[in-house]
Amino acid sequence: MGVGNKELLILGLLCMLEKCFPECSNGYETKQGKCVDLNECEDWQNKCGNHTSCHNTIGSFYCQCLKGFKNSLGKVNFTGGELTSGQCLDMNECMNNDEICGRAGNCSNLIGSYKCTCESGYTSGNNGTEVCRDINECQKAEINGEDICGERGLCKNEEGSYWCKCQKGYTNYGNKRTPCSELNCDGFRADSGPTPLLGGLANILSLMRNSCLALSNRSAASEEMGDGDALLAKLFTATNAVLSPGRQDRGEDVSVLLSTVDNSIMFIGPQLKKNHTKINTTETDAEIAVQRGNTRPNGLIHLTNENATLYTDWETASGTGTYPGFALAALLSYKNLHNSVNRSFEELKGQEKDGMDPSFQIFSRVVSVVVSNPSTQNLSRSVNITLRHLENTEESPEVRFICAYWNEREAWSTDGCYQQHSNATHTVCTCEHLSSFAVLMALYPIEETFGLLLVNKIMLIISIVCLLLAILTFMFCRSIQGTRTTIHLHLCICLFLADLIFLAGISRTETVGGCRFVAAMLHYFFLGVFTWMLLEGVQLYRMVVLVFNTTIRPLYLLVAGYGTPLVIVIISAIIRPKGYGTDKFCWLSLEDGLIWSFVGPVCFIIGTNVFFFIITVWKLANKFNSLNPDVSQLNKIKAFTVTAIAQMCILGLMWVFGTLLFQDGTMHFKRVAAYIFIILNSVQGALVFILHCLLSKQVRDEYAHFLSCICKPQKKRYSDFSSTNPSSTQSQGSKSGQHTSESQI
The missing domain is CATH 2.60.220.50 (Chondroitinase Ac; Chain A, domain 3)
Incomplete structure (x- = not known):
């Protein structure tokens, strides 16, 4: 009995345990002695795979591909792994749907999604995954307080864009989305300047004003743009006419031209294509x-x-x-x-x-x-x-x-x-x-050194002294009197006065009137030097070509030698009175062309003399080759010709370098030209004295006779008182007569 009861007790306990811990099927789990649903989605990635979502059900679950992906086997719901149920792959929305972004958008595929890129004037909502739709720029600008068409422009929205309607007198130059700008056509009025304008400049203003008015009077800012390229070509064609040689020489017209062209470029520029x-x-x-x-x-x-x-x-x-x-x-x-x-x-x-x-x-x-x-x-x-x-x-x-x-x-x-x-x-x-x-x-x-200035003045003084000696020689040396001597005399007088005035007044610019007078005198006497040099060339030509009557009346020489430069100076002073004297030197101004009243005649004289000298040398060569040449006369003419050519080279070369000072060139070149000009100007008097006096045998003989008379006066006076021999007196008289005769010859 005891054993039987014990067995029954164990059997009862086992029955109770089976009721508290029941055995649950798949998809369930035991909790508190009961079978409850198991949430398989807690570990969904291992069950469903990538790019999926897990959905739990009572006793089970199922998987779905995320938006933008599709199952490789075409399944919508699946529970197995990738081997049995397929995998979720990216779906190309752009390929599957041409209208996914609308006609104003471009679709770009993304992993699991897509993006719409809209054209200008359109937008796409929801981060670019909606159809592109028109933007109302006018409404947007009004909300944001923006004035996208300007004060005198009315904004008009249109599909994908907008345009600005401008009031009369305003334009956006055919660019429909440009704010309206005011057109100031009155700025191109030809009568708006303070002075009458040149015809070509007035034509430019008229051309631009008409174009401006045509653009200003358009009923609306249409999309049609003006032909800016053609208008620009017309502008520069008219500008060429204004700038052609001889048409533009007034400062006020230059200023108006510059401003007119600038304003025209501002007007035409926005119209260029x-x-x-x-x-x-x-x-x-x-x-x-x-x-x-x-x-x-x-x-x-x-x-x-x-x-x-x-x-x-x-x-x-x-x-x-x-x-x-x-x-x-x-x-x-x-x-x-x-x-x-x-x-x-x-x-x-x-x-x-x-x-x-x-x-x-x-x-x-x-x-x-x-x-x-x-x-x-x-x-x-x-x-x-x-x-x-x-x-x-x-x-x-x-x-x-x-x-x-x-x-x-x-x-x-x-x-x-x-x-x-x-x-x-x-x-x-x-x-x-x-x-x-x-x-x-x-x-x-050019900064002249003290040494150069000193040498210049010393040599000028020497030149003036030599010219004075030459003048006295030509006046009182009877053996060389004639037409050429008269020419040499007045050439030296002009050169003497020119050098004297140059030395004393070239830098005296303090008084305007005095400086102009000095410049006029220098102009006159230097022209006189070259005029007498021209007469010398004419005389040499006559001596070779004409055999007899080669002299020229002194009156004619004086009228030509002093009258010609006087006429030139008077005309120059009347035409350009302010051209005499500058801020630095009392000489002719270079700004108004007055310098050509000196350079022009000098170039003409040098050219004419070159012609005369060529003819003279040619004639001399022919006469030397003749059968019966007058050798002494020809040698004399030859010497005269050589000295004349040398004199022309000296004076001409000096003024060639003087002219080069005012031409374009490097500073080194101008400095060299200035030094050569100063040196030649300083020594020209001495060279003239050497050429016409010291190199002449007749003049040297006269100098020797004059010096002999000065060096022996006491001896002659003593012999007169100590000797009463009539033969001696007679002898002296004969010698005196002989000297007189030689000097007359």
């Missing part, structure tokens, strides 16, 4: 760059032509004010305008060096820089302009290069422009404002 335009004519060379868009452009600007180069950036060109939807930068080079503005240097102050004021001249082409920035006088950043020199010249103590601009007062100024670097061919200028620019060459007077 290309972003870069180059045009080259006989008088101008231009390059224009334009950037369009609703946002300000950035980056560097590099414009160049044969004569200049511009370095700046688009931020400087467009400015910081209201942006009209386009930015412009232009570089214009005028090929011959520097000849018309090679003056007006009064405002160039502070260029003195060592107490010397320089003279100025234009040393590059005139170049204009045009930008759309309305504040060109207050640029945020300086611009660099490289200008090519008219000729290759290095800076030196006598030369300095200056960057200058043409201001509104029709004068050159250096305010805000600085020289950054110069070499023999180019100068780089940095300027804080924009205008028309050029490189000026400041020429400082």
Whole structure:
């Protein structure tokens, strides 16, 4: 009984354990003695694979591919692994649906997704996974408080874009998304200037005004753009007519021309079809760059032509004010305008060096820089302009290069422009404002040393003394009297007075009237020297060609020798009275062409004498080869010819170097020419005395006779008192008669 009960008790306990811990099927787990659902998705990645989502069910689960992926076996729900149920692969939405982004979008496939890239004027929501739809720019600008069409423009939305309708008098130059800008057509009025304009310049203003009015009167800012290329060609054709030789010589017209062309470029630039335009004519060379868009452009600007180069950036060109939807930068080079503005240097102050004021001249082409920035006088950043020199010249103590601009007062100024670097061919200028620019060459007077000045004065004094001796010789030496001696006498008188005035008054510039008188006297007497030299050539020609009656009456010689230069000086003084005397020397001015009243006659005389001398030498050669030549007479003419040619070479060579001082050339060349001119001018009197007096045997004999009379006066007087021999007296009388006879011969 005890054993039986014990067994029954164990059996009862086993039955109770089976009820508390029941055996659960798949998909369930035992919790608190009960079978409950097992969540298989807690370890879903091992069960479903990559790019899947797990969904738990009662007693089970199933897997699905994520959005953008599809099962490789085409199943939607699956529970097995990749081997039995397939794997989730990326689905190319762009290939499956052509309209997924709309007609204004481009679809780009991503891993498990895609992205729509919309065209300008469209947008796609939900991070680029929706169809591209139109943006209402007008509404957006109104919400954001933006004025995308300007004060006088009305915004009109259209599919994928918008356009600005401009009121009359305003335009966006055919660029429909550009803010409307005011057109100031009155700025192209030909009668708006202070003085009457040249015909060609008035034609430019009329052309631009008509084009401006035509653009201003359009009913709406249509998409059609004006023919800016054709209008630009017409502008430069008209500009060529104004700049043609002989048409442009007034400073005020130059200023109006520069401003008119600049304003015209500003008007035409936005109408050009290309972003870069180059045009080259006989008088101008231009390059224009334009950037369009609703946002300000950035980056560097590099414009160049044969004569200049511009370095700046688009931020400087467009400015910081209201942006009209386009930015412009232009570089214009005028090929011959520097000849018309090679003056007006009064405002160039502070260029003195060592107490010397320089003279100025234009040393590059005139170049204009045009930008759309309305504040060109207050640029945020300086611009660099490289200008090519008219000729290759290095800076030196006598030369300095200056960057200058043409201001509104029709004068050159250096305010805000600085020289950054110069070499023999180019100068780089940095300027804080924009205008028309050029490189000026400041020429400082050649600094003469004290020794050179002293030698010059000493040799001039020697020259004057020699000329005085020559004048006395020609006046009192009876054995050489004749037409040639008369010519030599007055040539020396003119040269003597010219050298005397040159020595005493060439630098006396304190009194304007006195300086002009000195310049006129120098002009007259130096012309007289060459006039008498011409008469000498005429006389030599007559002596060779005419056998008899070769003399010329002295009255005719005086009228021709002194009357001809007098007429030239009187006419020159009447035409250019202010041309006599300069700031530095009492001589003829170089600015108004008066110098040619001296250089012209001198060149004519030298050329004529060369002709006479060639004929003379040819005739002499023929006569020497004849059967019965008069050798003594021919030798005399030969000597006369040689001295005349030598005299012409000396005087002509001196003024050749004097003329070269005022021509273009290097400073070293000009310095050499100046020294040669000073030396020849100083010694010409001595050379004339040597040629016509000391080299003449007749004159030397007269000098010897004169010196013998001076050296023996006491001996003659003593013999007269000590001797009463009549034969002696008779002998002296015969000798005296003999001397008289020789001198007459």
